[in-house]
Amino acid sequence: MKSEKKEAVALKYNIKKDNAPKVIAKGKGETANNIIKIAQENNIPIKEDKDLVQMLSQIELNKEIPPKLYKAVAEVFGFIYKITR
Numbered sequence: 001m002k003s004e005k006k007e008a009v010a011l012k013y014n015i016k017k018d019n020a021p022k023v024i025a026k027g028k029g030e031t032a033n034n035i036i037k038i039a040q041e042n043n044i045p046i047k048e049d050k051d052l053v054q055m056l057s058q059i060e061l062n063k064e065i066p067p068k069l070y071k072a073v074a075e076v077f078g079f080i081y082k083i084t085r
Contacts, residue, residue: 008032009056020064045080
């Protein structure tokens with residue numbers, strides 16, 4: 001059985017400057033572990049969603065997510081809002 005490498009994608013959204021969230025970091029394996037570690041060290045909420053990570057990892061760095069992913073990403077931001085209130 002093949003073991004799967006961990007994947008991670010980091011999003012950033014500035015409501016005053018951005019039209020949509022942007023992919024600011026992405027990677028597999030050790031890079032993914034580093035993204036997760038930095039998020040944890042900075043108290044940035046983490047949401048596991050393997051399918052969404054696969055879709056977001058196709059987007060170039062510093063590019064806004066496409067409209068077709070707005071709903072899925074909005075659900076993530078809703079989750080983050082709930083746990084950080």
